[in-house]
Amino acid sequence: MKIVKARAHTNIALIKYWGKKNTDIIIPMNNSFSLTLDHFYTDTKVTYDENLKKDSFSLNGEEIESQNVFNFLDYVRQLSGKNGFVKVESINHVPTTAGLASSASAYAALAAASSKAFGLDLSRKDLSRLARRGSGSATRSIYGGFTEWIGGDNDLNSYAKPFQENVEWDIRMIAAVVNSKPKKITSRSGMQTVVNTSPFYGEWVKNANNSIPLIKKAILDKNFTTFGEISEENAMKMHALNLTAHPHFSYFEPQSIEIMQAIEQLRQDGIEAYYTMDAGPNVKIICEGKNSEVIQKALKLKFPEIELLESKPGKGIQFLD
Ligand code: 2P0
Known part of the structure; x- marks a missing residue:
């Protein structure tokens, strides 16, 4: 028996x-660039036990029959050359309301804990390749x-690389939680509709790839204005693609737009903040630590009912005792 957390x-x-x-093996069309967050994480415990008859998976204490997770575990078992099964217990510390990709922390934690429980000792590059197959x-x-994430074109050359693991800059991300119905279009289906039908898709790929060296330079220069503008513009290009798909769709809700306009107003008033959005209606605000409080106060005044969740840059994968 072996237990890994x-x-x-x-x-x-x-x-x-x-x-x-x-x-099938999740190779992206373009390279992407991200900030890992300290506030939101998943803890996963994997128990390898020769006596188990099948794999099991629970999330926050609830048993879930997730075919995606079971397929992922089949792949890890095949890599390890072992025949045994595992019990996977995950606790998500990503508020379900936050609109943050919990699949990112979930599959990264599962890749690390399951590979080790099956007796593999993977490098971080290979863990990144493995996590990619989950999400x-x-x-x-x-x-x-x-x-x-260097997109690559096959299983061996599609993996993430750290650019600056210890961020020497007081950057904050504030998630503004927009009340909404459950999202209708998953990122998985939304993105492929765009690939298959948007006449602008080719331009998106070029533009996104070209933006990566520019945002890296802005980080090295600690040029917050350029950093924020590149981030905000890239997000709006992604959301613009969705409107040009067939059938077209959007993750914006009226309140998402109101929050983005409030951020633009703050900028006009001399407080620098930028926004980004993902496959849901919540708006994520990027700012420097010195402005976080005043931005949160302004948003609370205008939108008293919305929840604000702040995060700083976070760490990479960790094995727990
Ligand atoms: C991202 N998103 O780069 C983009 C931007 C959402 C918008 O990655 O199909 O859950 O599992 O690979 O990773 C969310 O999509 O999709 C996502 P799959 P995933 O963060």
Whole structure:
């Protein structure tokens, strides 16, 4: 019997992954770039036991028959050359309301804990490749701080690389939680609709790839204005693609737009903040630590009912005792 526990933090993409060239092993169309967050994480315990008759998976104490998780475990078992089964127990510390990709921290933690429980000793690069097969955004959650996912074109060359694991900059991300119905279009189906039908998709790929060296330079220069502008513009390009798909769709809700406009107003008033959005209606605000409080106060005044969740840059994958 072998028990392994791992913790992985979620991440927010500043240059988004939006579309796959291989949907089976998850190879993205473009490179992406993210910030791992300290506040939101998944803890996963994997028990390898020769006496188990099948794999099992529980999330926050509830047994879940997840075919995706079971397929992932089959792959790890095959890699290890062992025949035994595992019991997987995950606790998600990503608030379900936050609209942050919990699949990123979930599959990064599962990759680390399950591979070790099956007796494998993978490098972080290989953990990143393994996490990728669970969910694209998980590829990046193996590392802390600023991370790039090199898209590649096959299983061997599609993995994340750390750009700056210990962020020497007081950057904050504030998730503004927009009340909404459950999302209708998953990122998995939304992104492929865009790949298959948007006439602008090719331009997106070029533009996203070209933005990565620019955002890296802005980070090295600690140029917050350029850093924020590149992030915000990339997010809006991704959301613009969705409107050009067939059938077209959008993750924006009226309140998402109101919050983005409030951020633009703050900028006009001299307080720098930028926004990004993912496959849901919540708005994530990027700012420097010195402005976080005043931004949160302004948003609370305008939208007293919304929840604000702040996070700093976080660490990469950790094995726990
Ligand atoms: C990202 N998102 O780069 C982009 C931006 C959401 C918007 O990755 O199909 O759950 O499991 O690979 O990783 C969310 O999609 O999708 C995501 P799959 P995933 O963070």
